Amino acid sequence: MKKGKKKILFVASEADPFIKTGGLADVAGSLPQALREEGHDVRLVIPQYRQIPEEYKERMESVCHFRTKLAWRDTYLGVNRLEEDGVPVYFIDNKYYFDRDSIYENDDKHEQFAFFSQAVLDMLPVIDFKPDIIHANDWQTGPLPLLFADRYRQQSYYQDIKTVFTIHNLKYQGQFAGHSAGDVLGVAPHHWESGNIRHNGLLNYMKTGIMYADHITTVSESYAREIQTSYFGEGLDYALRMRADDLSGILNGISYEKFDPKTNKNLAVRFSKGEIDKKLANKIHIQQKLGLEVNADKPLIGFISRMVEQKGLDLVRAVFDEIMATGAQFLILGTGQREYEEFFKAKQHKYPDNLSVNIKYDAQLADQIYAGSDLFLMPSRFEPCGLSQLISFRYGTIPIVRETGGLNDTVVSYNEETGEGTGFSFSNYNAHDMLHTIERAVSFYEQKGVWNKLVNRVMDLNYSWHNSAKKYSKLYNNLTEEKAKRPKQK
Ligand code: ADP
Structure with a gap:
């Protein structure tokens, strides 16, 4: 791989066109491709929900399956894969956690997404793709940087990997009764006792991602500033101020191919500028x-x-x-x-x-x-x-x-x-x-x-991913070059 070109694993709980509830799916469905155009080897991983349309399930190939332990539970972990618009996409398969009526509205969602984060880390040595950067997104992937710091980074296979955590919406934090911290995540007690994963007495997945990632981004420069204030901070402004040196804003783009008035088949009449x-x-x-x-x-x-x-x-x-x-x-x-x-x-x-x-x-x-x-x-x-x-x-x-x-x-x-x-x-x-x-x-x-x-x-105007992808490239390169630097909280 050429100098400055990285291996990046993009981790999200939804991605267009497989599963979408909001803007995160638009981003996860288009940023990886834009980063590939910058020369990086970017791959995406999402849970294999029941709701993913059959046409995609039919195209999936099995990569591997093995058993993993989530706290006390010994459970199946399958990894399937397909390629969409040139981007390899991995699907974490576990019927117990993801074959559900609803993707987010489940009482044990803390456990579903703890499993997802852990599964992503566990699959790496088996799928033959070792990323330089793991890029996690929103509360559903908040446990990933924590698990990484708690018990993966110490293993030689993982030690050079850096983590990025992007906040798409600070309002949705994933907050759960505290006893689940030890039970489900199986991490050392000091993470809870130090307050790093706790907010108002609850286990908080958003705060967890904020405190443990090597770098935090959010999706515009203004929002990056705003969330450090109490008005916009949703109670976590203090945590964001603590990590202010490692926090930046990179504006989202949109797919200029998908949203193209010249070619979009959904339009009654297609048109260009001037028409x-x-x-x-x-x-x-x-x-x-x-x-x-x-x-x-x-x-x-x-x-x-x-x-x-x-x-x-x-x-x-x-x-x-x-x-x-x-x-x-x-x-x-x-x-x-x-x-x-x-x-x-x-x-x-x-x-x-x-x-x-x-x-x-x-x-x-x-x-x-x-x-x-x-x-x-x-x-x-x-x-x-x-x-x-x-x-x-x-x-x-x-x-x-x-x-x-x-x-x-x-x-x-x-x-x-x-x-x-x-x-x-x-x-x-x-x-x-x-x-x-x-x-x-x-x-x-x-x-x-x-x-x-x-x-x-x-x-x-041009709000395609091009400019933003360049900014992410720069961030990934800076992070992988600062070898010695670790987040200060641990
Ligand atoms: P958020 O992520 O907060 O919902 P964004 O503006 O970032 O807001 O993204 C919303 C996306 O979802 C846009 O692509 C918008 O067109 C789409 N969207 C929202 N509601 C609907 C709807 N009822 N039908 C179709 N698309 C919708």
């Missing part, structure tokens, strides 16, 4: 399909999201009638908390021609909404990176965002003096500030000269 009429044809199509008044002149605002508090839904709810009074149409796609779903469903009756509420997960419809909307609303309370604003750019749809996390790092608010900008933004988490920003965006929508320039400008 505003063809973009409008997508708007007409989605208006017809979802039963909105068909009117190319009405501004159409899209909103595609998990319906949870993080996404600013209480702001939308507080001024919903005022938003509709701007004369815009509103198109919602998402599932989540009942209170939000019910609110929008109830409003549907009030605005039959101008509001479409779609309570479901539908990737094809999502593409059609991104392409057909004029504006895309993301008033998030916090947003580690946010992918939807980047997907919107790709389809010439102008984002309206709150200035937080990755939204702050990617959207430049339109400035009518200079004509610069790529969207519309507001700073305070306040419903009327959001409303004012929507009104402002709608007023510019009516000025076709300004608007078309904006549409063409955002279609020229």
